Amino acid sequence: MLIELEDLTKTYGAVTALAGLTLSLPEGAVGLLGPNGAGKTTMIRSLLGLVRVDSGRGRVLGMDIAHQALEIRQAIGFVPEDECLFPAVTGVQFVGYAGELVGMSPRDAIRRSHEVLDYVGLGEARYRRVESYSTGMKQRLKIASGIVHDPKLLILDEPTNGMDPAGREEILALCRDLSRSKGMNLLVCSHLLPDVEAVCEYIVVIGRGKLLAEGRLEELKKPHTNEYELRVRGDHDRFAGLLAGRGVRAEAVDGHLRVALPEGAGVATLWEAAEEASEQIRLLRPRRSTLEEVFMQAVGGAS
Numbered sequence: 588m589l590i591e592l593e594d595l596t597k598t599y600g601a602v603t604a605l606a607g608l609t610l611s612l613p614e615g616a617v618g619l620l621g622p623n624g625a626g627k628t629t630m631i632r633s634l635l636g637l638v639r640v641d642s643g644r645g646r647v648l649g650m651d652i653a654h655q656a657l658e659i660r661q662a663i664g665f666v667p668e669d670e671c672l673f674p675a676v677t678g679v680q681f682v683g684y685a686g687e688l689v690g691m692s693p694r695d696a697i698r699r700s701h702e703v704l705d706y707v708g709l710g711e712a713r714y715r716r717v718e719s720y721s722t723g724m725k726q727r728l729k730i731a732s733g734i735v736h737d738p739k740l741l742i743l744d745e746p747t748n749g750m751d752p753a754g755r756e757e758i759l760a761l762c763r764d765l766s767r768s769k770g771m772n773l774l775v776c777s778h779l780l781p782d783v784e785a786v787c788e789y790i791v792v793i794g795r796g797k798l799l800a801e802g803r804l805e806e807l808k809k810p811h812t813n814e815y816e817l818r819v820r821g822d823h824d825r826f827a828g829l830l831a832g833r834g835v836r837a838e839a840v841d842g843h844l845r846v847a848l849p850e851g852a853g854v855a856t857l858w859e860a861a862e863e864a865s866e867q868i869r870l871l872r873p874r875r876s877t878l879e880e881v882f883m884q885a886v887g888g889a890s
């Protein structure tokens with residue numbers, strides 16, 4: 588198991604940030620979701636040994652969060668949301684310092700700094716001062732710092748915040764490569780559900796300091812009875828009109844039609860409508876919940 592938490596509780600005065608959080612996350616790329624104030628940051632900080640929990644137990648990569656905080660920090664990389672860069676150093680120095688902070692010798696840290704800067708695509712900017720980097724470059728620099736010691740687990744807090752679409756796609760591609768090609772475990776905390784979906788195969792949703800839902804993304808996205816996704820060769824609006832005549836609700840969503848058959852009807856209704864309209868069905872599959880629906884259902888169930 589990547590992370591196991593049992594009845595973890597943390598209060599800040601009158602505020603309960605973690606309220607008996609129990610979960611068990613497998614290795615791989617895990618998305619950590621939850622509304623504002625759910626306790627995500629507190630959970631991450633307790634994994635890193637940066638906050639002392641009031642009660643409960645936790646293990647990260649088999650190590651005890653109460654007694655092995657230092658070992659855990661050496662085995663984990665952390666990419667925080669805030670900028671956390673100090674000026675007047677070059678990229679290669681910055682990543683080198685990060686390596687020394689987790690116990691690497693200065694010589695090894697600099698050697699690895701060059702390697703990881705090449706890997707994240709900052710090879711040419713390595714001797715530039717970090718304050719001159721763009722937002723996307725700063726984000727890649729933070730990732731380079733987080734992986735300088737080749738951690739078994741990389742925790743990323745809102746990794747695409749404030750980025751333009753191209754920069755965001757680059758960061759997501761980097762995360763996917765770390766997970767799929769390098770075999771690094773990831774815990775990705777993000778409010779952007781499409782980003783989580785682009786990287787993670789396992790999801791955990793927390794709210795008010797408690798577990799609300801967890802599971803493999805494909806299993807959480809359940810098929811809806813009698814609802815399908817459909818694409819035709821011709822005009823979707825025209826076909827939706829035809830379906831409406833047969834009592835089938837259809838709405839255009841992301842380049843396809845989302846259809847809901849009336850009680851008792853089968854997919855034959857769709858094929859008949861297509862034949863009548865001399866239309867070709869190019870795609871027909873059961874509709875599954877989106878991650879947004881999974882999230883809203885989990886969060887809604889808590890209130």
Ligand SMILES: Nc1ncnc2c1ncn2[C@@H]1O[C@H](COP(=O)(O)OP(=O)(O)OP(=O)(O)O)[C@@H](O)[C@H]1O
Nearest residue numbers: 599602603604621622623624625626627628629630
């Ligand atoms: N140092 C602190 N002192 C007092 N209250 C805190 C502190 N840190 C967090 N809290 C409170 O604990 C609760 C959980 O906060 P936390 O930051 O862990 O949630 P989060 O899920 O990360 O939220 P967000 O998505 O808004 O970052 C919130 O009510 C927050 O106000």
